Amino acid sequence: xxxxxxxxxxxxxxxxxxxxxxxxxxPSAWTATPDVTDGWRPRDVVGHLISAEIDxxxxxxxxxLEDGPGTPFxxxxxxxxxxxxxxxxxxxxLDRFAALREENLAALASLVRDDDVERRGMHPTLGxxxxxxxxxxxxxHDLDHVAQIFAGLAGSHDADVGPWKAYLGILLRRDDxxxxxx
Amino acid sequence: xxxxxxxxxxxxxxxxxxxxxxxxxxPSAWTATPDVTDGWRPRDVVGHLISAEIDxxxxxxxxxLEDGPGTPFxxxxxxxxxxxxxxxxxxxxLDRFAALREENLAALASLVRDDDVERRGMHPTLGxxxxxxxxxxxxxHDLDHVAQIFAGLAGSHDADVGPWKAYLGILLRRDDxxxxxx
Numbered sequence: 325x326x327x328x329x330x331x332x333x334x335x336x337x338x339x340x341x342x343x344x345x346x347x348x349x350x351p352s353a354w355t356a357t358p359d360v361t362d363g364w365r366p367r368d369v370v371g372h373l374i375s376a377e378i379d380x381x382x383x384x385x386x387x388x389l390e391d392g393p394g395t396p397f398x399x400x401x402x403x404x405x406x407x408x409x410x411x412x413x414x415x416x417x418l419d420r421f422a423a424l425r426e427e428n429l430a431a432l433a434s435l436v437r438d439d440d441v442e443r444r445g446m447h448p449t450l451g452x453x454x455x456x457x458x459x460x461x462x463x464x465h466d467l468d469h470v471a472q473i474f475a476g477l478a479g480s481h482d483a484d485v486g487p488w489k490a491y492l493g494i495l496l497r498r499d500d501x502x503x504x505x506x
Numbered sequence: 507x508x509x510x511x512x513x514x515x516x517x518x519x520x521x522x523x524x525x526x527x528x529x530x531x532x533p534s535a536w537t538a539t540p541d542v543t544d545g546w547r548p549r550d551v552v553g554h555l556i557s558a559e560i561d562x563x564x565x566x567x568x569x570x571l572e573d574g575p576g577t578p579f580x581x582x583x584x585x586x587x588x589x590x591x592x593x594x595x596x597x598x599x600l601d602r603f604a605a606l607r608e609e610n611l612a613a614l615a616s617l618v619r620d621d622d623v624e625r626r627g628m629h630p631t632l633g634x635x636x637x638x639x640x641x642x643x644x645x646x647h648d649l650d651h652v653a654q655i656f657a658g659l660a661g662s663h664d665a666d667v668g669p670w671k672a673y674l675g676i677l678l679r680r681d682d683x684x685x686x687x688x
Contacts, residue, residue, distance in 0.1 A: 354513070
């Protein structure tokens with residue numbers, strides 16, 4: 325990456341707009357289905373992204389800048405949303421995520437320069453990591469989970485496409501991850 | 507589905523806005539990588555969606571309404587974009603897709619009512635299908651291909667996430683479709 329902070333920030337800034345364009349006001353006929361059996365519905369994914377804005381990305385950036393690899397990151401609770409967001413309407417989750425993301429990108433811009441990307445931190449399981457790797461992971465984590473939302477939306481209409489399912493990998497992979505469309 | 511046309515149209519109307527929020531002006535550091543080896547870059551996916559707006563969905567809706575199952579649909583060229591769009595900038599592709607989608611949804615609204623969804627057509631390979639199945643497939647095809655764009659965007663930063671790749675299914679599945687993150 326030649327301009328890692330600008331490059332990453334450009335992608336991160338888009339995610340709230342992408343989620344709102346996709347999900348705000350969308351009928352529950354589309355949004356009530358998880359990506360896979362025992363997986364996450366779109367609202368669960370948005371809740372998880374909110375948790376990561378609160379407890380993961382910027383706390384770890386600050387830990388690297390303040391302590392380096394001497395103090396490991398706090399473990400991150402991947403299921404913090406389950407109780408916290410159970411009664412929160414989808415559109416409120418989208419607004420909350422957008423506000424947190426905006427705050428965090430402002431904090432990132434004020435704290436980090438491109439020549440900080442080689443600074444090191446300690447992941448509690450993965451060992452030594454760099455600030456640049458943390459920032460790239462923030463963006464790819466967005467992409468991973470937003471793609472998961474598409475699988476849930478598609479799954480809600482699995483029974484409606486009839487024989488076309490044979491051509492739709494996003495449906496086939498919900499049943500068998502290695503499935504290949506005809 | 508209780509209101510299939512409204513339900514499907516609501517999703518279909520969102521796709522151009524989702525794609526623009528994600529891709530318009532995005533640096534090529536994110537957009538130059540296909541979803542898998544020999545797969546499609548984001549611009550190829552948008553080109554394929556353009557082709558389907560031109561040659562697939564509404565021509566097949568009209569064939570069902572005019573001829574029923576007596577005349578099979580024309581086969582659809584999945585690679586029509588490769589030569590047609592080779593020199594077209596991404597933002598122009600996004601505009602073209604948005605304009606075609608708007609035209610097609612206007613045509614759909616003028617031609618089709620909910621009680622048409624059981625009307626039948628003949629797919630050249632899959633056999634008899636219904637208009638309702640065609641409309642659900644239009645929407646799920648959007649979801650399938652937009653999710654594919656996320657895999658290409660993530661893949662562009664595969665080398666940048668370091669040891670976190672072990673947690674990022676969207677990267678692991680580019681190497682092995684049945685991979686499960688740690």
